[in-house]
Amino acid sequence: MFFSLNLVKSVSLNLFLVIFVLSCFADASVRKSHHTPSGFKNPNPNFETKGFWNVINWQIQRLQLPYSVDPADYPDFPLVKNDGSQLQSNQSQLSVTWVGHATTLxxxxxxxxxxxxxxxxxxxxxxxxxxxxxxxxxxKIEDLPKIDLVILSHNHYDHTDLPTLKQLEEKFHPLVLTGLGNKKLLLDEGIQNVQEMDWWEESKMKELKITFTPTQHFSGRGLLDRDKTLWGSYLISGKKEKVYFGGDTGYYTHFQEIANQLGPVDIAILPIGATEPRWLMEPVHVDPKQAVRAFGDLKAKYLVPMHYMTFVLSDEALDSPVPRTKEELKRSGFEESQFVPLKIGESRFF
Known part of the structure; x- marks a missing residue:
């Protein structure tokens, strides 16, 4: 009896240890690699950004630029007056309208x-x-067609603008998609219909499938919340076409991975500005050469550029992103017709 009791205890202990160890491995297998105890991280294991003193050094170096980044020193930038009438009557055709910066309709x-x-x-x-x-x-916001969906790439102030989101909430009450960790910020501002997403998660709206996809960037709205919320991009899959919105991103293999997993893209809306100096911006912002490389990785038909000609955020000449992108496309063997640089306010129907 004594032997049997000890045997039972021994077997029970060993069984407990086996279950415990297996549970640890099971937990490790489902924990996603971009989730860490301190926040989120990029797919690139070598990713790092410059620190505070590098930013101070950049501000000093800006004083010695051989050209101006003051918009007043440039000719008027091309604009199109858009009263929204075409957009309001469009019920089925694929179109992209550039509002400015990373804002497209x-x-x-x-x-x-x-x-x-x-x-x-x-x-x-x-x-x-x-x-x-x-x-x-x-x-103008009042000239927009009814907005059904808002997609937010990350929580930086030029991409998650709370005053604008509150206006859109009041007028349209759209569904807002955003990365993990951002919901509370939006709910606290009265934006009610919010869905958080992790990379590769999907959402549906009517016939569309919207997938939140990786980018190489970072997040934060203050000094103490660096990388506490998730950043990303979106692939919107419709009945026939696919549109990719790149948000803010440095260059890495995630573009190839998106095309491999979700298929070739019809329209790639990619950033081409906020690129200089490269020693500071390269980890988080593609330049025109890298944007063209990303365009190829996505196997896209058309490149619609954005993230330029709206705010002065960096050191490149304000009129340089489009010509540089055009040169890189030609050098890479793409057709001129594949590049669709819109004027602010311009709509293109595909």
Whole structure:
């Protein structure tokens, strides 16, 4: 009896240890690699950004630029007056309208989608200081068609603009998709219909499937919340076409992975500005050469550029992103017709 009791205890203990160890391995297998105890991280294991003193050094170096980054020193930037009438009557045709910066209106299979909407004069936590808009939004909010969906790439002030989001909530009450950790910020501002997403998760709206996909960037709205919320991009799959919105991103293999997993893209809306100096910006912002490389990785038919000609956020000449992108496309063997640089306010129907 004594032997049997000890045997039972021994077997029970060993069984407990086996279950415990297996549970640890099971937990490790489901924990996603971009989730860490301190926040989220990029797919690139070698990713790192410059620290505070590098940013101070950059601000000093800016004083010695051989050209101006003051919009007042440039000719008027091309704008199109868009009263929204064509957009309001469009019920089925695929279209992209550039509002400015990373804000585009995508119309797809009867769904109206805004990307990273910002109508504010400044991209800043306060209204009296910070980067100021030097070109007006390409269409007024009151002239927009009914907005069904808003997609937010990350929580930086030039991509998650709370004053604009509150206006859109009041007028349209759209579904807002955003990365993990951002829901509370939006709910606290009265934005009610919010869905958080992790990379590769899907959401549905009518006939559309919207997939939140990886980018190489970072998040934060203050000094203490670095990488506490998730950043990303979106692939919108419709009945026939696919549209990719890149948000903010450095270059890495995630573009190839998106095409491999979700298929070739019809329209790639990619950033081409906020690129200089490269020693500072390269980890988080593709330059025109890298944007073209990403375009190829996505196996896309058309490249619609964005993230330029709205706010002065970096050191490249304000009129340089489009010519540089055009040169890189030609050098890479793409057709000129595949490049669709829109004027602010311009709509292109595909």
């Amino acid at each position: 995508i119309q797809m299979d009867g769904v109206n989608i805004l990307t990273d909407p910002i109508w504010s004069e400044r991209c800043s936590p306060v209204s009296f200081i910070g980067p100021k808009r030097y070109t007006p939004p390409g269409i």
